[in-house]
Amino acid sequence: GNRTLGTASIGGMLIGMICQIFIVPVLFVIFQYLQEKVKPMEWEDIDNADAVTEIEQYAK
Template sequence: MPLPFGLSGAFLFAKLFGIDNNIFLQISLIMLIGLLAKNSILIVEFALMHRKNGESLFTSAVEGARARLRPILMTSFAFIFGLVPLMLASGAGAVSNRSIGTAAVGGMLTGTLFGIFVIPALFMLFQSLQEKVSGKPATNEE
């Protein structure tokens, strides 16, 4: 899962930009967990669909990631660019805005970039372990 990468990216960006660990940063961490988990679920669902169609484990993982790459990058980068004004906020309430924006941008950027490589590898690892224990998944008859 890209969650450890995303959370560490949020704290790294907070450290780089001089943001304290406050309630606003912690709220953006909860938001990050949901968004990064959604990306992982999408890749795994598509990879599992390919696996049930009889493709090899490696091909399933690569095709699942490739099928979801563009939508994940589009939504993630739209989210990131939408939060840049919060990172650069000034005036009243700027500390809360900068805390939310910085943690969310840092976490989403690192979580997405590392996730698109880590999730297929973890899918291959855990799917092969599951297939050793319970057998290969039943193929879909079209």
């Protein structure tokens, strides 16, 4: 009985580790691609005009 439980637990941990190493990053790339295709990221403040006042405050 102990051998069966040990084999099942080691096998489950190996399968989980393989999923974490290979499948999760692939899914991240796929979902990132789909998200950018459906709604691309929009940058509202490219020139950092709002940061000028804060920079002047700390530069004094």
